[in-house]
Amino acid sequence: xxxxxxxxxxxxxxxxxxxxxxxxxxxxxxxxxxxxxxxxxxxxxxxxxxxxxxxxxxxxxxxxxxxxxxxxxxxxxxxxxxxxxxxxxxxxxxxxxxxxxxxxxxxxxxxxxxxxxxxxxxxxxxxxxxxxxxxxxxxxxxxxxxxxxxxxxxxxx
Ligand SMILES: [Zn+2]
Numbered sequence: 001x002x003x004x005x006x007x008x009x010x011x012x013x014x015x016x017x018x019x020x021x022x023x024x025x026x027x028x029x030x031x032x033x034x035x036x037x038x039x040x041x042x043x044x045x046x047x048x049x050x051x052x053x054x055x056x057x058x059x060x061x062x063x064x065x066x067x068x069x070x071x072x073x074x075x076x077x078x079x080x081x082x083x084x085x086x087x088x089x090x091x092x093x094x095x096x097x098x099x100x101x102x103x104x105x106x107x108x109x110x111x112x113x114x115x116x117x118x119x120x121x122x123x124x125x126x127x128x129x130x131x132x133x134x135x136x137x138x139x140x141x142x143x144x145x146x147x148x149x150x151x152x153x154x155x156x157x
Contacts, residue, residue: 015131023127030119032057033127034135040123045115048122056144059122061129067122069129074121078113082106 023033030041038054051058060066086106090097 020131023131024124027123027127028120030123033123033130034140040126041119045118048119051143055140057135057140058143059126061126061139062143066125066129070122070125073125073128074114074117077121077124078117079110082109082113085109 022036026033026036030039032038032040032052032055034057035052035055038052038057040049040052040059042049049059086102089102093102
């Protein structure tokens, strides 16, 4: 069987810090969180890879609305970091805070940050999903066999 040589998904272990660290470490390097070998970098904003080139797992786990979670995470991550940076800048410069330059810098960063974090938000969201809902061999088989609709575990038993 040709799938035997492909990398296997991470073992579905209990929620643990080491497993979370492994999944998020792969996500931060824009690697497939499931196997850690395939790249999910794509072409930044222009094109997201449909699946991992190494293990064949779909980047959206076969769910059409998977990107909504990534979008939400992108906004929370980008704007949260921006808010943190702005507050730190105010604390450092207090009491002579240059309000107008800070305001304009914030506006520019508010637009740029979601663009910069866009691919990361997808891989981190995927890592979060895999952490909570581990990838099973049954699901990997479905990813590799090009199932047309969303993966439903009960249909594959
Ligand atoms: Zn993979």
